[in-house]
Amino acid sequence: MAINKDTIKYVAKLSRIELEESTLEDFTSQIGRILTYIEKLNQLDTENTVPTSHAVELKNVFRKDENTPSLENQAALSNAPEQENGHFKVPKII
């Protein structure tokens, strides 16, 4: 299935990545080639195959809902581009 520029533009929007026009062109052809290659999976009959999302069989992992020490506020904020009063600061939303 070839992919067109508008779809790549749409996916870039979903991914929150701003792209230059020239990059958009390159990606459309490169991702198109990859998707064409991927289509080889359709040669296989998987009608009755169970999907594997995880190689090692694991049941749900539960733990007790107990309060344990976590990262200190200032440590968690130590890499923030902007912070104020112990919070991450972001551009105005409303």
Place this chain on the structure above:
Amino acid sequence: MELTALTAHKLLKLLSENEVSPEEVASAYLKRIEAVDKKLNSFAHIDPDEVLKKAKKIKGGKLKGLPIAVKDNFCVKGQLTTCSSKILKGFRPPYNATVIDKLEQEGALILGNLNMDEFAFGSSCETSCYGPTRNPWNIDYAPGGSSGGSAASVAARLTPWSLGSDTGGSIRQPASLCGVVGLKPTYGRVSRYGLIAFASSLDQIGPLTQNVEDAALLMNIISGYDKKDSTSVNTAVPDYLKSFTGDIKGIKIGIPKEYFISGIDPDVKDTVTKAIDILKKLGASVDEISLPHTEYAVATYYIVAPGEASSNLARFDGMHYGHRTNNLKKGTDNALIDMYSKTRGEGFGDEAKRRILLGTYVLSSGYYDAYYLKALKVRTKIAEDFSKAFKNFDCIVTPTSPTGAFKIGEKTSDPLSMYLSDIFTISANLAGIPAMSVPCGFTSGNLPVGLQILGKPFDEEMLFKVTHAYQQITDWHTRVPAGCK
């Protein structure tokens, strides 16, 4: 005595007997890095003063101050960790990865972080924001990737050993191309806590070393269940150093015919065939097998891995850490979304962007069944190929990579050709099984060739046993690149 010429085991012996101090060892490596790494670019971050300061204080543990370097995607508290990406510029983790804690508890000295493909997206170490690492055997060639810095630094003896991460071959392929030992353990054997995630169902941490004994020693330290990683598996960890019985008589080795296809470099084929002959001479029984879904591994991987990556990399939003755009227009509608899009547009390199877009596409509404679900089903078939083979065989032997190292720049314009260089390594990640690459010779162009050995889940001991026997009667693993002597 040249300290940097020694294996981890030999250095450890000297440190244990107080023949040398941790500071002397650290200084020797720092000096060598200073002299050699200008041309290799294998380190992304190193702070010599800090290393020496730590070396003075370090003592005890099983490692007695022995240095190690780690890939740039391991969180080391307070030390620059950037996944070789602009978007994590300046990031200093507020906590250690579990493997770093384990190493430091045993007295390891962390030398610094090693260059890699950006977020481990690549097979050549060329997508790093710090520029490519070069192959110590010939600096016009790529070291492989994504743990290119981890492999090149060990090959050039800039560190006695290193850690890397392997999502589709990122430890084994560069180990093969640089002539060192690289092990991807069973999924769940080593905690991934604090390893910056690429594809969470495939990522696994492992050692890159000069020889098999060193790899076993490092595995003894980093393996084991960790409550902070709920995918780590709670089974007992054996003493891997006891795997070395020296006897592989009667061990059943399968050679999958699908790994000796046309397109494989004839030098690689010859070299690997000779290595298999040696295993036969040592008494192993060798038979051809079939892993019929091998040719679908790359296609499966390039749905599953980008899908998981697109989700994992959503956290780089210019809010919590790293880069935030300076190009925000005042008073824009949707200022927040604009901030995300510009930050991510500026911060991610092209390969990271391609994979995020591809992953977002295969997971998006209307395409999920056709791509992602289909890939998960084929993943089952690939895993079943292995479980069937392991009913009759103890391990499987193949080439690690279809070619020796390729030139820097050779594959950068064609992502698909780059992806296909991982054709022999990807299946082990999809199936979750352990796999190892050991040096087994050279191409006619004097570039290293690796032998891959794959085993049953949690049977790393078999891999150690066979490769150790092989290294007892071969000396490929002792060769050091001429330019780095």
